[in-house]
Amino acid sequence: MDNTLQERLHLALTAQRRAFEAERMPSYEVRRDRLQRLLDMTREHGEALAAAIAQDFGHRARQESLLADIFTVEAGARHALKHLRRWMRPRRVPTPLHFRPGRNTLMRQPLGVVGIVSPWNYPYYLAMEPAVAALAAGNRVLIKPSELTPATAELMARIVAEHFKPEEMQVITGGAEVGKAFVGLPFDHLFFTGSTAVGRLVAQAAAKNLTPVTLELGGKSPVVVDRSCDLELTASRLAFGKLFNAGQTCVAPDYLLVPRELIEPLSQRILAEMRRMYPRIDGNADYSSIASPRHLARLQGLLDDAAARGARVLRSHDEQPGDRPNDRRMVPALLLDVTPEMAVMQEEIFGPLLPVVGYDRVDEALAHINRGDRPLALYWFGRDGAAREQVMCQTHAGGVTINDCLWHFGQEEQPIGGVGASGMGAYHGEWGFRTCSKEKPIFIQSSFAGTRLFQPPYGATFERLLSLLKRIA
Numbered sequence: 001m002d003n004t005l006q007e008r009l010h011l012a013l014t015a016q017r018r019a020f021e022a023e024r025m026p027s028y029e030v031r032r033d034r035l036q037r038l039l040d041m042t043r044e045h046g047e048a049l050a051a052a053i054a055q056d057f058g059h060r061a062r063q064e065s066l067l068a069d070i071f072t073v074e075a076g077a078r079h080a081l082k083h084l085r086r087w088m089r090p091r092r093v094p095t096p097l098h099f100r101p102g103r104n105t106l107m108r109q110p111l112g113v114v115g116i117v118s119p120w121n122y123p124y125y126l127a128m129e130p131a132v133a134a135l136a137a138g139n140r141v142l143i144k145p146s147e148l149t150p151a152t153a154e155l156m157a158r159i160v161a162e163h164f165k166p167e168e169m170q171v172i173t174g175g176a177e178v179g180k181a182f183v184g185l186p187f188d189h190l191f192f193t194g195s196t197a198v199g200r201l202v203a204q205a206a207a208k209n210l211t212p213v214t215l216e217l218g219g220k221s222p223v224v225v226d227r228s229c230d231l232e233l234t235a236s237r238l239a240f241g242k243l244f245n246a247g248q249t250c251v252a253p254d255y256l257l258v259p260r261e262l263i264e265p266l267s268q269r270i271l272a273e274m275r276r277m278y279p280r281i282d283g284n285a286d287y288s289s290i291a292s293p294r295h296l297a298r299l300q301g302l303l304d305d306a307a308a309r310g311a312r313v314l315r316s317h318d319e320q321p322g323d324r325p326n327d328r329r330m331v332p333a334l335l336l337d338v339t340p341e342m343a344v345m346q347e348e349i350f351g352p353l354l355p356v357v358g359y360d361r362v363d364e365a366l367a368h369i370n371r372g373d374r375p376l377a378l379y380w381f382g383r384d385g386a387a388r389e390q391v392m393c394q395t396h397a398g399g400v401t402i403n404d405c406l407w408h409f410g411q412e413e414q415p416i417g418g419v420g421a422s423g424m425g426a427y428h429g430e431w432g433f434r435t436c437s438k439e440k441p442i443f444i445q446s447s448f449a450g451t452r453l454f455q456p457p458y459g460a461t462f463e464r465l466l467s468l469l470k471r472i473a
Contacts, residue, residue: 110138133432214425226382241405
């Protein structure tokens with residue numbers, strides 16, 4: 001690794017570490033000011049950020065960026081501002097009778113310097129939502145955005161520098177070499193959002209410094225369609241959830257598990273809903289591009305492999321977009337008659353392809369889900385409460401939305417995070433505040449405590465007191 005890069009990263013971390021040491025417990029007013037500046041920055045530059053993201057993608061629907069990248073950060077910052085005083089307050093904790101008149105309290109203390117490695121698919125939101133948590137908790141923040149969205153990364157670096165001192169929050173731009181060096185820094189906490197494969201490498205690098213990590217990864221997020229579902233509503237919401245950001249969402253529905261008799265009618269309704277939302281694909285300003293030529297080639301490879309192995313491909317539109325050299329909008333497709341050996345059933349898709357798997361009994365659907373890694377999201381559609389409860393109890397997932405897709409991810413009062421191969425740790429709202437804090441237990445002993453009776457030399461008094469404790473504890 002280049003010495004200049006090492007020095008750049010070391011200086012950035014050292015400056016933040018020294019600033020933290022000079023202010024280990026920032027006041028409510030200081031934290032509120034930092035959150036307000038983040039909120040103001042987001043509001044002021046929302047349109048410019050949407051334009052930069054569109055430039056990086058080749059095309060991305062402005063409305064999708066304003067909703068998923070800008071509004072979500074505003075909502076997270078406003079939520080933190082509203083609840084910050086309560087989150088900061090020390091907690092009274094119950095004290096067992098045999099420890100009274102002493103008392104317990106729990107102090108939430110900032111960790112120090114928090115590192116954030118954000119991905120390309122929601123480049124502003126997945127950088128700034130963890131930053132909201134870190135700043136609310138009183139920490140300093142270093143951010144390494146994805147090199148695959150360079151225009152957005154450069155804009156973020158500029159606007160953060162305008163609104164924050166580098167020892168408060170700073171964006172470090174650069175390629176894969178910078179990212180590799182960044183995750184090896186001795187942070188007090190590290191957030192990473194990305195693939196499971198890279199997440200393993202990040203965890204290994206952080207472990208060398210015993211840096212705790214929050215990993216938001218991915219996986220194949222399933223949709224279980226119950227026989228009790230409303231087909232029209234299910235089709236509409238699945239089409240939206242799958243095609244938002246052209247499927248380039250870590251919690252996008254990855255494949256459907258559908259009762260066999262409903263496969264054809266549901267598939268036709270989903271295709272009709274896709275055409276309703278996007279009357280055309282080529283040049284449609286509402287439909288986002290695949291972010292890079294390499295990613296588009298990978299998706300085309302998944303489609304070709306499935307077709308070659310016998311999958312039935314149902315395209316939503318007859319047109320063939322891409323006549324213009326830089327247009328990477330991909331025609332959505334449902335894949336029926338898929339088999340486990342197809343690559344599309346083994347890899348996270350991250351695009352507008354949606355395999356459909358049939359089942360006869362719900363136990364088959366549950367077994368299919370549980371054979372694989374635990375996903376970041378799971379979706380269930382239906383009206384049968386008992387059937388829903390069975391699926392909820394018999395599967396694991398990072399988060400769930402019932403009768404819709406994606407929306408659990410926007411809940412500030414709920415934790416967001418993976419499980420197993422889809423990640424570890426959680427953030428959003430108070431969960432993020434707690435992740436970025438050391439919850440320090442403090443026991444305050446009374447001057448009237450009888451602890452002297454437990455000191456040596458030991459004898460009959462000690463034995464009687466220990467026997468009493470066993471009865472009341």
